[in-house]
Amino acid sequence: MTAIGAIHHTVAPMDADRARDRRLESALLTLGDRLGLVSGLVLAVSAFTGWYTGSGEGVTVSVLGWHTGTLGKLVFLLGAAIVVLVVLRELGVALPAAVPESLVSITAGVLATIFVLVRLISIPDDFFFASRGIGIWISLAAAIGVIAAGLLQASEEMA
DSSP, X not given: OHHHHHHHHHHHHHHHHHHHHHHHHHSSOOHHHHHHHHHHHHHHHHTTSEEEEEEOSSOEXXXXXXXXXXXXXXXXXXXXXXXXXXXXXXXXXXXXXXXXXXXXXXXXXXXXXXXXXXXXXXXXXXXXXXXXXXXXXXXXXXXXXXXXXXXXXXXXXXX
């Protein structure tokens, strides 16, 4: 009788872990995933918004983030990568255990933030006539949102 009780005691924690994993898997999206999906999508789309605007003789010009060079294109790719990462996770494709998704999200968010800050501080010489538009501020907020999503995902992984 005592041996059966000992076996039951060692099996119970594993069952509790499996039940917790099933609850996490059955949840549509966790808060970190939802924030990552929205922030990544906004970050990718923000590369096609007006980062710089300027007025000329009766004409208002807007320069898209995509047209600001390599950094604008990298911002788009980082946002798209975050969206793909969340979608793949929901489809059951996981990264290796050595590379947690939260670390990938935080790294992508930090890189996107740096790229946007470079374009925020240093307007390219080709756009000397322009000032900062609303799109670059949206990009900055979305990049910071990706960092926050990665931090939330990390806290969810620890729980």
